[in-house]
Amino acid sequence: MAFFSKTKEQVPCTVEVSHRFEALHAHVKFNNGAVVHPGDEVLVHGAPVLAAYGELIVEDRIATITRATWIERQWVKLTGDLDFMELCEFSFSEELTV
DSSP states (O other), X not given: OOSSOOEEEEEEEEEEEEESSSOEEEEEEETTXXXXXXXXXXXXXXXXXXXXXXXXXXXXXXXXXXXXXHHHHHHHHHHHHTTOOOOOOOOOSSOOOO
């Protein structure tokens, strides 16, 4: 675990997007057993998955996990436990956010 530098790892994953009456969801499962910890960021590569109504799409992709530094991880744990985490950003588009 790095104290001041971030590390990145590429992992195989399965993306499941459901746009059905009984289930509306998008899930990512890491096929190698990788675990995302507090403060880590995940970027799934490839074109956006667009499921029409009634569809369930399952695709194999590659994801990049950017591991949080030790300091970032501790900050997320502290502020998350105190309910100060007000901003969560989820994007299902191909736009790059910086």
